[in-house]
Amino acid sequence: MAVNLFIPNESDIFPVAGVEIGIAEAGIRKAHRRDLTVITLSPGSSVAGVFTTNRFRAAPVQVCEAHLATGDEIRALLINTGNANAGTGEKGLADARQSCTELAKLLHLRPQQILPFSTGVILENLPMDRLIGGLPAAVTDLKATNWFEAAHSIMTTDTLPKIYSTQLQLSGKTVTITGISKGAGMIRPNMATMLGYLATDAGIAPALLKDICKTAANHSFNRITVDGDTSTNDSFIMxxxxxxxxxxxxxxxxxxxxxxxxLIAAASDLAQKIVRDAEGATKFITVQVDDARDSDEALKVAYSIAQSPLVKTAFFASDPNLGRILCAIGYAGIHDLDVSKLRLWLGDVLVATDGGRNPDYQESDGKRIMQEAEILVRVSLGRGKTTETVYTCDFSHEYVTINADYRS
Amino acid sequence: MAVNLFIPNESDIFPVAGVEIGIAEAGIRKAHRRDLTVITLSPGSSVAGVFTTNRFRAAPVQVCEAHLATGDEIRALLINTGNANAGTGEKGLADARQSCTELAKLLHLRPQQILPFSTGVILENLPMDRLIGGLPAAVTDLKATNWFEAAHSIMTTDTLPKIYSTQLQLSGKTVTITGISKGAGMIRPNMATMLGYLATDAGIAPALLKDICKTAANHSFNRITVDGDTSTNDSFIMxxxxxxxxxxxxxxxxxxxxxxxxLIAAASDLAQKIVRDAEGATKFITVQVDDARDSDEALKVAYSIAQSPLVKTAFFASDPNLGRILCAIGYAGIHDLDVSKLRLWLGDVLVATDGGRNPDYQESDGKRIMQEAEILVRVSLGRGKTTETVYTCDFSHEYVTINADYRS
Structure with missing residues (x-):
């Protein structure tokens, strides 16, 4: 049950000139499932990426980084679902490289011009015969209008496709931005991964695109949390x-x-859609920390709140449990935090001040805010001028049910 | 439903010479509930304590630290349940001090010779009239044999009392160690707190006891986690x-x-009992990290595993989900971790090696281990010689049910 996850009409998705997408059924894990996606880019395109910081980086992540590092022009992306090719050692690396080689043959490119991505079960080898067998059909299917199909094709435990598209005018010309993402919150590393792909027909110098990609990720995919688990395969490509x-x-x-x-707005929308579709989520929570000395301490407090199972179960219960939020602020690791300067709001209601409950606070006001599907938690640390915002969801019975299911 | 929580027979609890305990019904939050405990110590006793690192330190914690800092001889402890006196500002501090003053009058002591402790709801003021009204009955009740009663009296959301008692021979003399603890895993800061009290009739120089207290805490109460939430009132006293x-x-x-x-064995037992009684726990998990470079990185990996909701739901489901454990190791924050040197065992079964699944590993072996009520997860990092061990539990539907209940 996703929380206010907006799916645009197919007619509102603008193709991006220079980008074509092809999809096929390769039967990688399940039959009759479109699980193979190829994205091609016209010559002269720039590509940049940010990848998981998990030390168990999946094979395709390692190959992506190596291919980007060659400086050769990236001309295609290859994405499979059903198998993450993670925890697969040297064989996994060889498989990821071979995938690129086989697609390169079909597209008349060099292997290092291709970036591979995998998502699905981990600790199992890619079924290379099926993957390679699916490539010709995906290449035959290449067309500019396949964005919606791609959003579906890259899903794993997602309940809904995640897609965003917009146009803007720059110097009298129309520039298109369209992107897709997947992930039910990075919370199921054996079956899920956060993947994001954002394309524009603006031209951006490679070094500049690299910076923009990092900045956009820091305002979007690096600001969401469902349970703090960072997948082995997370990738965001611009x-x-x-x-x-x-x-x-x-x-x-x-x-x-x-x-x-x-571009940041687009990345942010795609990232927030992952939280809105997080496993078991019934509420979308924005945690904004104001008046911090620096970004680091603002994020510490924001994540301490956003990742506390106690806070998240209270949201699920629509319980304005101030104690749990204050407690999470208190153990966020700011050793010289002066709690007497701290203020806490639920929506527009000031609930805590001077190190304790706001004397004017009425429980009924807090309860009213907590019953909404979208909730803003705002903290002022009273220490400086920095603000950071992270996005999360509540923690429900459904989360335990989904994640306690045996892998199947 | 606690996991193998051993409760000794009352006849196996040895009183500690020099320690008397009195209990009363003060009606602090509920009527007909023994909620007030006084512990007195004979002259010449040493006392040391370690307290929560949460910046929202409750008033009694602040008063404990101040009284210990005076260097005056601590002669009594005062513990109430039903109200944590946390998030209560200056009024809370005054209340905690007044509690000590009133008990000091009855015991003919100075107020700073008393340490106050509170556990229960936060953000509400102590009902001072009822607390003070209960003191004479508690003092009248003082006797050496009240340990079992005290273990019950300090409970909040605990389902079972936590008590430990042993004797050993030193230089031909019998030394007794007896202690109690409470807390359903530090996981409910509005209603719970970790409290531990350990007494011995050995004499220990005050400075030495302070070191021993810190060492014992680091091997016990600082090595348990249910959900990573650190309460505002946590205290451990020796x-x-x-x-x-x-x-x-x-x-x-x-x-x-x-x-x-x-003493470490006693503290460790009392700490592990908190995990065994954690809200919703159906399994007791020991996470041991071997061959780390230092304690810090061993603990990072151990807590990353022990606090991952994904790992904990897999334990609940008896699912040997290696991917989730490897993933948690990968994001533990050791930036130069070489995953190819890592080995992972479930119980005595080697499940992962060389950065991936052990080729000889059979899923049925993993499944057999995961179905047990007590599970050892062991990781060798292959980097050094340090070992650290932490204790945790699984993450069940019951946890969400308990914590999503409205405060009542």
Missing amino acids: MATGKSGVQIDSIADPNYNKLLDA | MATGKSGVQIDSIADPNYNKLLDA
Whole structure:
């Protein structure tokens, strides 16, 4: 049961000039499931990526990083679901490389021009015969209008497809941004992974795109949490084809900020959709920490609240349990925190001040906020001027049910 | 439903010479509930304590620290359940001090010779009239044999009392160690708190007892986790009366190590009992990390496993889900971890090696281990010689049910 997850009409998804997508049924884990996606990019495109920090980096993540590091022009992405190719050692690396080699043959590219992605069960080898067998059909299917199909094709435990599309005007030209993501909250590393793909027909210099990709990730995919588990395969890729005729080569370009904001908004939407579809989620929670000395301490407090099982079960119960939130702030690891300067709001209701309950606070006001499907928790630390925001969901019976199910 | 929580017979609880305990019904939160406990110590006793690191330290914790810092001889402890006196600001501090003053009058002591402890709801003021009204009855009740009653009296959401008692021979004399603890896993900061009290009739120099208390806490109460939430009131107190005639003033004393080991064993037992009685627990999990470079990185990995909701739901489901454990190791924050040197055991079964599944591992072997009520997860990092062990439980439907209940 996703929380207010908006799915645009297919007619509102704008193709991105220079990007084509093809999908096939390879039968990697289940028959009759479209599980193989190929994305191609026109020559001259820029590509950048950020990847999981988990030390058990899956084989395709390692191959992506190696191929990006060659500096060769990336021209295609290959994504399979059903198997994560993680915890598979040297054989896994060889399989990921071979996938690229086989697709390169079909597309007349060099293997290092291809980025591979896998999501699904871990600790099992990729069924290479089926994967390779599916490639010709995916290549035959390549077309500009397959974004919606791709959003479906990359799903694993997701209940709904995640897709975003917008257009903006830059220097009188129309620039398109379209992206897809998947992941039921990075919370099921044997069956799930966070994947995000965002394409634009703006042209962006490779070094600049790398910075934008990192910035966008830090405002989006790196600001969501369901249970604190970081998958072995998480990847976020940005692609810029330049086909719109708009080209941005430096941050001094007058269009830079407008495009950056639009790309961050797109990444943020795709990331938040993952939280909205998180396993068992019934509420979407925004945790905003204001007046911190720096980003690091703001995030410590925000994640301490957002990852506390006690706080999350209280949200599930619509219980304005101030004690649990204050307690989570208290153990966030800010050793010189002066709790007497702290203020806490639920929505627009000031619930705690001066190190304790706001004398004017009425439990009924807190209860009213907690019953909503979207809740803002706001903390002022009274220490500085930095704000950070993270997004999470509540913690329900359904979460335990889903994750206690035997892998099947 | 506690997991193998051993409750000794009342006849196996040895009183500690020099310690008396009195209990009363003060009606602090509920009527007809023994909720007030007084512990007195004979003159010449040493007392040491370790307290929560939460920045929202409850008023009694702050008063305990202040009274211990005076250097005056601590002669009594006052413990109430039903109200934590936390998040109560200046009024809370005044209330905690007044509690000590009133008990000091009855016992003919100075207020700073008393340590106060509170556990129960937070953000509400102590009902001082009822607390003070209950003190005379508690003092009248003082006797050496009230340990079992005290274990019951300090309970909040605990389903069972937690008590430990042993005797050992030092230099031909019998030394007694008896202690109690409470807490359903530090997991319900509005209604629960970890409290531990351990007394011995050995004599221990105050500075030495302080070190022993910290060491014992680091091997016990600081090695358990249910959900990572650290309460505002957590306290662990060690008391040494000297009445056995055995006196230890330095680590050079030939009896020191034997007594230290016995005290650590006692604290460890009392701490593990909290995990065994954790809300919703159906399994007791020991996570042992071997061959780490230092204690810090061993604990990072151990807690990363022990606090992962995904790992804990897999234990609940008896699912030998290796991927979730490997993933938790991977994101524990050891940036130069070489996963190819890592080995993982479930019980005596080697399940992962060389960065992936052990080729000889049979799922049926893993399943057999996971179905037991007590499970050992052992990781070798292959980096050094340090071992650390933490204790946790699984994560069940019952946990969500208990914590999603409205506070009542």
